[in-house]
Amino acid sequence: MKLWRKPLDQDRVVVPRGEIHLIVERCKGCQLCATYCPRDVLEMSSLFNTRGYHPPQVRNARRCLVCGLCTMLCPEFAIYVEEVGHDQ
Amino acid sequence: MVDELTDVLISKHHPMDKLLRQDRLPHIWCSGCGLGTVLTCFVSALEKLDLDMDQVVVVSGIGCTGRAAGYLNLDGFHTTHGRAIPFATGLKLGNPELKVVVISGDGDLMAIGGNHFIHAARRNMDLTVICVNNFNYGMTSGQLAPTTPTNARTSTSPYGNAEHPFNVPYLAAATGATYVARWTVLHVRRLERSIIEAMNKRGFSVVEVISPCPTYYGRWNKMGSALEQMKYYHDKSTIRHWSDPAQADIGLEGQIIVGRFVDIDKPTFCDLLQGADQ
Numbered sequence: 622m623k624l625w626r627k628p629l630d631q632d633r634v635v636v637p638r639g640e641i642h643l644i645v646e647r648c649k650g651c652q653l654c655a656t657y658c659p660r661d662v663l664e665m666s667s668l669f670n671t672r673g674y675h676p677p678q679v680r681n682a683r684r685c686l687v688c689g690l691c692t693m694l695c696p697e698f699a700i701y702v703e704e705v706g707h708d709q
Numbered sequence: 710m711v712d713e714l715t716d717v718l719i720s721k722h723h724p725m726d727k728l729l730r731q732d733r734l735p736h737i738w739c740s741g742c743g744l745g746t747v748l749t750c751f752v753s754a755l756e757k758l759d760l761d762m763d764q765v766v767v768v769s770g771i772g773c774t775g776r777a778a779g780y781l782n783l784d785g786f787h788t789t790h791g792r793a794i795p796f797a798t799g800l801k802l803g804n805p806e807l808k809v810v811v812i813s814g815d816g817d818l819m820a821i822g823g824n825h826f827i828h829a830a831r832r833n834m835d836l837t838v839i840c841v842n843n844f845n846y847g848m849t850s851g852q853l854a855p856t857t858p859t860n861a862r863t864s865t866s867p868y869g870n871a872e873h874p875f876n877v878p879y880l881a882a883a884t885g886a887t888y889v890a891r892w893t894v895l896h897v898r899r900l901e902r903s904i905i906e907a908m909n910k911r912g913f914s915v916v917e918v919i920s921p922c923p924t925y926y927g928r929w930n931k932m933g934s935a936l937e938q939m940k941y942y943h944d945k946s947t948i949r950h951w952s953d954p955a956q957a958d959i960g961l962e963g964q965i966i967v968g969r970f971v972d973i974d975k976p977t978f979c980d981l982l983q984g985a986d987q
């Protein structure tokens with residue numbers, strides 16, 4: 622991120638990093654998570670689950686900030702994000 | 710094969726699973742239906758509310774929305790069509806300590822259950838009602854509902870609806886509800902907050918959720934994919950807190966006014982009953 626001045630609290634701000642978990646067989650391929658992730662972390666895959674739907678996959682893991690929007694939007698309780706440490 | 714998914718950790722359980730009946734998942738709702746997200750918002754609201762889950766009861770009527778109670782790992786009841794509110798009223802009167810929530814569809818609550826809705830509001834029964842409005846009877850293949858916008862097509866109005874629809878927030882406010890809000894499913898955070906506020910409210914609280922039914926209503930009205938329908942409702946909505954719900958009619962086109970409309974305090978039915986006792 623480009624900053625126009627150094628924020629006063631820069632040394633205290635931590636940027637969380639997340640990992641995406643998927644319960645593949647619950648996914649119905651609605652694309653909500655991949656469409657609305659504000660950081661473009663997800664994309665739809667071309668693989669099939671046993672029900673014939675395309676589950677999402679991660680396109681850019683480093684960009685996830687654990688906002689949790691995918692967890693909240695998923696109508697199937699199929700995706701969630703967990704915080705795994707942070708960048709300074 | 711699915712282990713070829715890039716950078717995804719394959720799991721068996723979801724953090725919300727403790728409030729869900731996992732043996733019933735995946736649920737029956739169509740791909741892209743808004744109902745699953747409403748349930749996610751409800752579970753997320755429950756996690757944030759400091760409540761004893763043994764004291765929370767969810768009651769549903771019949772319809773796609775009516776399945777909600779059956780997916781929750783809480784006490785609940787799937788009542789007959791339209792009778793979620795009277796069943797919930799009985800529960801609340803039998804055990805006033807309970808937090809009783811009704812999650813049901815527009816058809817269930819506004820058509821066959823319409824009278825129960827207005828009289829529970831009039832009495833100010835201490836219940837929370839989450840009315841999922843998909844503008845039709847989804848479960849029975851997309852018939853006209855009392856909330857179907859004028860001119861909208863459904864399986865029983867193939868040439869366009871000739872009726873005026875109910876405006877749910879206006880009806881709720883006019884008949885006596887103490888908390889009234891409306892959101893679309895994509896307003897997940899605001900919806901979650903309104904569910905929390907409604908459940909904390911003493912009295913008859915109503916949250917209307919505008920939700921896509923891509924399989925019937927969306928198809929009849931050529932609204933595109935589930936995702937497009939969801940985005941359409943979100944894009945058309947204007948947040949106007951505390952505005953007059955009389956102005957919040959929903960037409961086939963045009964804006965959808967969302968926000969919190971009513972938040973007032975007045976004695977509940979139980980309060981008045983106890984007062985009469987003394």
Ligand SMILES: Cc1ncc(C[n+]2csc(CCOP(=O)(O)OP(=O)(O)O)c2C)c(N)n1
Pocket residue numbers: 771772773774775790813814815816817818841843845846847848849854
């Ligand atoms: C007494 C009775 N009449 C009619 C029906 C048929 N029926 C089942 S669901 C439903 C409408 C549901 O509509 P809504 O509440 O909007 O739920 P949705 O499926 O749209 O979520 C009807 C009329 C019934 N089950 N019982």
Ligand code: SF4
Pocket residue numbers: 737738739741742743744773774843847848921922923924925
């Ligand atoms: S029929 Fe409509 S309301 Fe019912 S599950 Fe399918 S999309 Fe949802």
Ligand SMILES: [Mg+2]
Pocket residue numbers: 772814815816841842843844845846847854
């Ligand atoms: Mg309906």
